[in-house]
Amino acid sequence: MVYGLSNKESLEAAAENLKKAKTIDVYTLDFASTPNAQELTREEAIEKIKKGDIDLLITDNYMPNKDYEIRRLAADLNIPLVLNGRLGRELTVAFNKAASDEITYEEMKKYY
Numbered sequence: 001m002v003y004g005l006s007n008k009e010s011l012e013a014a015a016e017n018l019k020k021a022k023t024i025d026v027y028t029l030d031f032a033s034t035p036n037a038q039e040l041t042r043e044e045a046i047e048k049i050k051k052g053d054i055d056l057l058i059t060d061n062y063m064p065n066k067d068y069e070i071r072r073l074a075a076d077l078n079i080p081l082v083l084n085g086r087l088g089r090e091l092t093v094a095f096n097k098a099a100s101d102e103i104t105y106e107e108m109k110k111y112y
Contacts (some may be wrong), residue, residue: 001045002037003029003067004060007085012036014058014085017092021099027054031066042070049073058092060085 002015015037018026028037029045040048046069048054057074059067060083074081082088 001027001029001040001048001054001056002034002058002088003032004034004058004085005032005063007060008034010085010089011058011060014088014092017089017096018056020096024055025053029067029070032059032061032063042066045070046073049077049079052077054079056080056082058082058085058088060088 002011002018004011011034015026015028015034018024019036026037027040027045027048028034030039030041033039045054049070050073054074057071057079059071059081061067071081082091
């Protein structure tokens with residue numbers, strides 16, 4: 001799930017990168033939507049999280065009156081929660097590289 005009101009370019013790129021994986025359904029919240037993702041209401045998002053349909057949550061806003069329950073539920077269910085849109089974008093780039101075997105061992109070594 002990707003949503004937020006700030007850092008929209010990074011969130012949009014993260015959603016697009018996740019869509020490139022083709023086996024991943026990308027969702028967003030209707031009150032803070034990101035293009036190229038299926039919109040959900042707050043209640044629908046909570047239900048999907050409870051059912052185990054959400055594997056990653058990326059956002060870039062502090063909206064406790066709107067998304068506290070979503071974030072809390074994700075944390076309680078050990079769903080990775082990324083609270084920075086730029087970091088979310090970079091993680092999704094890494095996911096795609098790893099999935100396509102574009103990253104070599106030598107490239108990985110420079111991060112460790």
